[in-house]
Amino acid sequence: MKETKAINFQERSAVKSNNKNQISKTLMNLFIDDLEDIYWVEKCLVQTLPKIYDDATDLKLKCAIKKHLERTLEQVKRLDVIFESLKIKVKVKKCKPIDLLINDSDINLKTIKSGAVKDASIIAVSQKIKHYEIASYGILAAFAKSLKQNSALELLLLNLEVQKKSNAILTAIADDNLNLQAALENLD
Template structure:
């Protein structure tokens, strides 16, 4: 039985490697745009949040998101590419949805916090999917150093998602249901 590791060490032909590399670079550009724009959106989400814990979570994730963008810049350098962003329609839509939640909920309510957590978790799940896929492609292309960096970010995105779930389950959702 083959292990996942042995699958990633298969030799792919040059033409296929070129196509996969192009897809990989395109994916990096996409998530780079996403991280840059998320870093601008998170302070707005923090300002809109009601609970101090959610504000603090958004503020902490702003710093982490800036680190994620810096890691992507490092990755571009490691693969010999210029750090360049490509508009990410998915993140643009998710951030628009977050803005809409803020506009459609009352200030100072846990219903707003519940909505902001929902919007933030959608963002986290998009990032988790992106970083996981990019990590796997990096391994296929033989970029184990890049895969390790992507794994670090993937782990942090998962931790953020869990923190948001903990906030929702510890009191936000219940209080939102009582408003």
């Protein structure tokens, strides 16, 4: 398979051709661009999750964060395999929406004193990031299927399922009295 050069969105949009091969190359470029985006997200989480773990106070949440870090490391490995199979050198591309969420979270964690409210904030930001990851992996899986990148598709679907399970765990922790505890802390 030929190595594909990633192009930016404007360049992709400028390509107008009815040639089926040209359309496939354009979709491949979009696929690679989105892979680089989610790769940055996962690598960023590898660095961020230990800090979030330290800020969390709820034991179930701390356990979920620790397991999430382990799963994130596995997701990065799967993405590395995809890049290798495509014979593409990874170009790290900052994901601005996730960067903003993490920066806002840092500010919140510095200003929130109480345990349950801080934990609720951690879950809220984590779920926003999860939803971004779920959407990204779903889109990438659809692209991989269209491009007949079956080995990539299998790995992307695995990452997608991990994200969905992680989101469900966070929801369960929040629903299991954590949000209620946070609400009651504010009444004191």
